[in-house]
Amino acid sequence: xxxxxxxxxxxxxxxxxxxxxxxxxxxEGEIFGLLGPNGAGKSTTINMITGLLSMDKGNIWxxxxxxxxxxxxxxxxxxxxxxxxxxxxxxxSLENVMFFASLYGLRxxxxxxxxxxxxxxxxxxxxxxxFPRKFSGGMKRRLNIACAIAHRPxxxxxxxxxxxxxxxxxxxxxxxxxxxxxxxxxIIYTSHYMEEVEEICTRxxxxxxxxxxxxxxxxxxxxxxxxxxxxxxxxLTGADRISEAEIKEIDGVISVEVDESTVKINSSGDIxxxxxxxxxxxxxxxxxxxxxxxxPNLETVFLTLTGRKLRD
Amino acid sequence: MRNIFLLxxxxxxxxxxxxxxxxxxxxxxxxxxxxSMAMHSSTGTRSLNVGxxxxxxxxxxxxxxxSLRYIEDFDLTxxxxxxxxxxxxxxxxxxxxIFPADYTESFLSGKPAKIEIVTLKGKDTTIWLENYIRxxxxxxxxxxxxxxxxxxxxxKLYQGYKEQKLNLEAExxxxxxxxxxxxxxxxxxxxxxxxxxxxxxxxxxxxxxxDRTYFRICSAPVKPGEYVLxxxxxxxxxxxxxxxxxxxxxxxxxxxxxYVADWQMLVILGYFGLIAVAIGMVIVAFAGSxxxxxxxxxxxxxxTCMLGGCFWPAELMPDMMQKASYFVPQRWALDxxxxxxxxxxxxxxxxxxxxxxxxxxxLFAISAYRFRVADNLGRFV
Numbered sequence: 200x201x202x203x204x205x206x207x208x209x210x211x212x213x214x215x216x217x218x219x220x221x222x223x224x225x226x227e228g229e230i231f232g233l234l235g236p237n238g239a240g241k242s243t244t245i246n247m248i249t250g251l252l253s254m255d256k257g258n259i260w261x262x263x264x265x266x267x268x269x270x271x272x273x274x275x276x277x278x279x280x281x282x283x284x285x286x287x288x289x290x291x292s293l294e295n296v297m298f299f300a301s302l303y304g305l306r307x308x309x310x311x312x313x314x315x316x317x318x319x320x321x322x323x324x325x326x327x328x329x330f331p332r333k334f335s336g337g338m339k340r341r342l343n344i345a346c347a348i349a350h351r352p353x354x355x356x357x358x359x360x361x362x363x364x365x366x367x368x369x370x371x372x373x374x375x376x377x378x379x380x381x382x383x384x385x386i387i388y389t390s391h392y393m394e395e396v397e398e399i400c401t402r403x404x405x406x407x408x409x410x411x412x413x414x415x416x417x418x419x420x421x422x423x424x425x426x427x428x429x430x431x432x433x434x435l436t437g438a439d440r441i442s443e444a445e446i447k448e449i450d451g452v453i454s455v456e457v458d459e460s461t462v463k464i465n466s467s468g469d470i471x472x473x474x475x476x477x478x479x480x481x482x483x484x485x486x487x488x489x490x491x492x493x494x495p496n497l498e499t500v501f502l503t504l505t506g507r508k509l510r511d
Numbered sequence: 512m513r514n515i516f517l518l519x520x521x522x523x524x525x526x527x528x529x530x531x532x533x534x535x536x537x538x539x540x541x542x543x544x545x546x547s548m549a550m551h552s553s554t555g556t557r558s559l560n561v562g563x564x565x566x567x568x569x570x571x572x573x574x575x576x577x578s579l580r581y582i583e584d585f586d587l588t589x590x591x592x593x594x595x596x597x598x599x600x601x602x603x604x605x606x607x608x609i610f611p612a613d614y615t616e617s618f619l620s621g622k623p624a625k626i627e628i629v630t631l632k633g634k635d636t637t638i639w640l641e642n643y644i645r646x647x648x649x650x651x652x653x654x655x656x657x658x659x660x661x662x663x664x665x666x667k668l669y670q671g672y673k674e675q676k677l678n679l680e681a682e683x684x685x686x687x688x689x690x691x692x693x694x695x696x697x698x699x700x701x702x703x704x705x706x707x708x709x710x711x712x713x714x715x716x717x718x719x720x721x722d723r724t725y726f727r728i729c730s731a732p733v734k735p736g737e738y739v740l741x742x743x744x745x746x747x748x749x750x751x752x753x754x755x756x757x758x759x760x761x762x763x764x765x766x767x768x769x770y771v772a773d774w775q776m777l778v779i780l781g782y783f784g785l786i787a788v789a790i791g792m793v794i795v796a797f798a799g800s801x802x803x804x805x806x807x808x809x810x811x812x813x814x815t816c817m818l819g820g821c822f823w824p825a826e827l828m829p830d831m832m833q834k835a836s837y838f839v840p841q842r843w844a845l846d847x848x849x850x851x852x853x854x855x856x857x858x859x860x861x862x863x864x865x866x867x868x869x870x871x872x873x874l875f876a877i878s879a880y881r882f883r884v885a886d887n888l889g890r891f892v
Contacts, residue, residue, distance in 0.1 A: 249730045274732040281730075285723035287521075289528045298521050302514065302731035346727065 201263065202227045202354055202385040203248060208257035210243050210409075217243040219409035220257070225387065225402075227353075230380050232400030233389040234497060240409040241389040242282060245356050248387070249279055261354065275303055278352035278384075282359045284339045286331050286346060292318055293327040296345050303350035317349035318342075320378070322371060337368025344375060348384075355379060356387045361395060373399055393497035403497070407505050420500050426469065427453060427503065429493040430476070432462040437485035449475050454502050465495075465503055514733050518741035522715060523748070540704040540753055541760055558583070559640060562590035562598060562607035569615025574673065575647050585640065599631050606630035606637045608644070618655055619665070623648060697767065698848055699821035701757055702841050705750060705780065705787045706812045716742055716795040717804055735882045743788055743875065750784035770852040779851075779860070782867040783844040789874030796881035815839040840870045 203225040210218040218240045225231045233241045246252040248259055250270040259266040261273045286295045296314040305313055318324050321341040331339055340360060347355060357376065361369045376399055380386050390396055396403055397417050404414040413420055441462060443455040451470030456463040462480070466472055473490075480487060493499075526532050561579070565572050579585050590598060590607060598604040609627040611617075617624035626644055630637050654672060658665035719725035728738060758776055761767050769776060790811060798804035816822060818832065819841025825833055836842040847863035 251726070251729055271732040271734070274730065277730070279727070279730045281723055281726055283723045283726075285727040287525050287722070287724055289525050294524075298517070299727060299731065301517050302728065302733055304732075 200227045201225070202229070202261065203231075203387070204260040205244075205248075206258050208244070208247060208259065209255045210240075210247060210252065211255050216409050218247070221406075221409070221411045222257075223404055223411060223414060225385065227385050228380070228383070229402055230376065230386040230388055230400045232396035232403040233387060233406060234391065234393060234396050234403055234501070235389075235406035236391055239406040241406055242358055243409075244406070245279075245358055245387065245389060249277055249356065250274060275350075276353045278347035278350065278355045280344050280347045280355065280357040280360045282362065284343045286339065286342055288330065288332040291328050291330055292323050292342055292345070295331065295342060296349050299346045300349035305350055313349045313351070314345075317345040320348065320375065321345035335365075335368075337364040337371075340364050340368060340372065341375075344372065348379065351384075353384060354387070355384045356389075358389050359391070360388075361390070361392065369395075393501070397497055405497075405501055405504065407501075412504050413500065417497065420497060421495055424465070424495045424500055424503050426467065427495060427499070428466045428468050429495050429499050430462075430464045430466065430473070431491045431493050432464070432476075432480070432487060433460060433489040433491070434462060434480070435486035435488050437480075437483060438462075440483040440485060441480070446476065446479060449479065452476075456502060463493075463502075465499060514737045515741045515744065518728070518733070518738060519744045519748075522742065522745040526715060526745075536749055537753060537756055540707070540757060543700065543704045543707075545760075545765075558586040559636065560586050560588065560603065560605045561640065562588050562595050562604040564590050564592050564595060564607060564609045566592075566612040567610045567614035571615045571618055571651060572610040575610075575644065578647060579640075579643070582643070595629070599629065605632055606640065608640070618648075618651060619662075621655060621660070623652060697761065698769065699816070699841075699845060701761075701780070702783060702819075702844060703812065703816045703821050704757070705754065705784055706790065706816065707808070714801065714804070715745070716792075717798070717801050721801075736879055739792065739875075739879050739882045743792060746788040746791060747785060750788055751781055754780045754784055769848075771848055772851075775851055775857055776848070779844055779847050779864070779867075782864050782871070783840060785871040786840045786867060786874065789871045789878065792878035793874050793881070796878040816841055818842070820845050840867055843867055843870075 201224050203223075205224070206222050208218055208221050209216070221240075221244065233244065235241050243252065247254050248261065248266070250266050250273065254267075262276060264273055266273055287298070290298065293311075293314055296317050297310055300310055300314055300317070315324065315327065318327050321344055323338065323341055323345060326334070326338070331342055334342065344357075344360065360376075361372055364372075373395060376386055376388060388396065388400060400417065402414070402416050403420060404411045405420070406412070413423065438457060438459050441457050443457055446452055446455045446462075446464065449472050451466040451472040453465045453467060455465075464476060477487070477490075563576055565576065576587065580587055588604070590604070592609075595604065595607045599607065607629045609629065611624045611626070614624050614626070626648075628637050628641060628644075650672070651669070654668045655665060658668055716725070719728070725738075729735070754777060758773055758780070761769065762773065771779075791808075794804050794807045794811070798807055818828075818836050819825070819839040820828075820836060821841050825836050825842060825845070828836065843863045843866045847860035850860050850863075851857065
């Protein structure tokens with residue numbers, strides 16, 4: 200069964216096209232990754248899926264129902280973890296979860312039971328009577344998730360849920376996403392952290408400038424660039440003397456990214472150009488520390504498709 | 512309906528869990544009322560500082576000045592013609608009475624000269640003094656006419672007038688006009704404070720937008736109208752409690768008699784409270800930030816209160832402004848209160864209440880429409 204079906208979806212803000220005629224389908228039981236840099240149109244897309252934003256063109260069906268016609272019914276089956284923490288600082292953790300769950304029709308002892316379960320799931324059971332203002336950033340993010348899952352939604356939309364938190368909380372959240380999926384929820388997971396998407400998503404769509412530029416399993420996306428070599432050259436000095444445009448003129452080079460300590464180059468797999476790259480760098484007095492042939496990842500896929508980094 | 516109850520209960524819980532909210536919502540408006548009471552009470556009881564310039568030095572002007580001295584509310588001072596303007600500017604005198612040089616003579620010739628009264632504080636300040644002087648002059652003029660121009664007859668009549676012995680029984684009566692004026696002006700300020708409360712209405716919703724809880728509520732199966740209505744209900748509850756507290760303090764702490772039954776006052780202010788809440792809702796529906804909402808509140812509240820007669824009687828304004836004042840709800844609320852103070856029946860002000868209700872309905876409709884436009888959320892996601 201299709202959990203979400205999007206056809207020809209378009210959204211404009213004035214002259215800016217935030218989402219440009221996208222179509223995609225998400226199957227029930229998937230963890231679907233929506234990957235793209237800031238401003239790619241990910242949040243606008245999920246806001247239209249949840250019915251918070253109107254569409255200029257196209258249509259969305261959730262669980263086979265048209266969102267324009269059945270908005271409230273669809274909302275009952277969606278849990279949303281917004282990018283920014285959306286909780287009341289003046290309510291305790293339990294009160295927060297209970298209030299939001301009550302808006303989905305839960306009441307009485309069932310409401311309390313589900314709220315406590317959600318806090319347990321988020322690892323906050325021992326903090327149920329604590330006000331969130333005393334929480335760390337990671338704990339607040341986990342409460343943000345608990346508020347979205349107490350009503351046991353069939354579709355959970357997580358919009359960059361790991362932004363700005365420590366590794367421990369991040370790992371906890373990623374494990375939680377997998378666990379929620381195993382419990383039967385379909386997940387839409389947006390992020391600009393490609394490692395997270397690689398780790399948990401069964402399928403991925405890459406967005407850029409409002410368009411879906413690639414879609415498939417992580418393996419399928421990787422195969423788009425398996426005829427390429429990814430070369431990471433660690434440098435000690437001389438980064439300011441390197442011109443990305445000049446390196447791109449070397450035969451076989453597809454994309455280049457230079458920062459203070461690393462030069463990342465994608466080249467066609469069938470062209471040998473390592474000697475010319477090394478020669479270019481040494482002629483400009485760049486001190487090379489290490490050369491590594493990297494396995495391509497989603498970052499490389501994005502870089503190859505757009506010529507830009509995901510975090511631009 | 513359940514959602515409205517849940518949202519209302521939650522807003523009240525979140526708002527009043529902070530103790531500072533009690534200060535913002537109840538103590539500050541009461542403090543404002545206290546200040547306005549103090550201002551109006553002081554202007555209402557102080558003696559009038561009257562400067563006297565007597566160029567006449569005749570018998571009538573001297574006698575009139577003597578008679579003014581017996582009146583408690585006038586504090587008389589003899590003033591020089593070259594210094595009275597500075598005394599008025601420095602606020603050491605409220606007004607100056609100038610008797611012309613031929614005042615007594617003009618009376619006797621049957622063509623009384625005009626006494627000049629100079630003030631910088633408006634006609635309201637000197638109206639009682641003018642009335643007293645006019646009354647005294649009219650009495651003397653009657654004697655002049657009765658004497659038929661014969662001086663010996665007039666002297667006799669005037670002497671008798673001055674020496675008449677009357678048995679006086681003094682009784683202090685309550686100056687209802689002054690009390691009503693104090694109550695009326697305080698109510699003007701009260702309306703302003705009720706409107707300032709609308710800033711808090713806006714702040715509750717804007718805080719929800721800032722904290723993104725608004726976004727989470729809207730992603731739940733809650734209709735925009737339910738959200739708007741729950742906020743309106745919450746604020747109406749707060750405004751009604753504020754109004755009850757303000758009426759209680761005015762009535763039982765400051766002992767001000769408004770000359771309007773408490774329940775009638777509550778109904779009128781309650782209707783006005785609806786408008787105040789609706790204005791807050793409109794502001795928040797259009798404002799993108801607390802700064803914008805604050806600026807919009809000030810831009811709406813102060814000019815409409817000025818125009819509506821909250822700071823001064825609307826009757827003092829130019830004719831065009833008086834007509835324009837009927838486009839602001841304050842005027843209708845104050846007119847209703849004034850009519851009841853003058854003894855009108857409550858059924859006489861039902862029209863005013865209908866107008867207030869129409870104002871509120873129109874404003875609520877605008878805010879609901881604005882909230883219903885989903886793309887309004889876009890800026891907050």
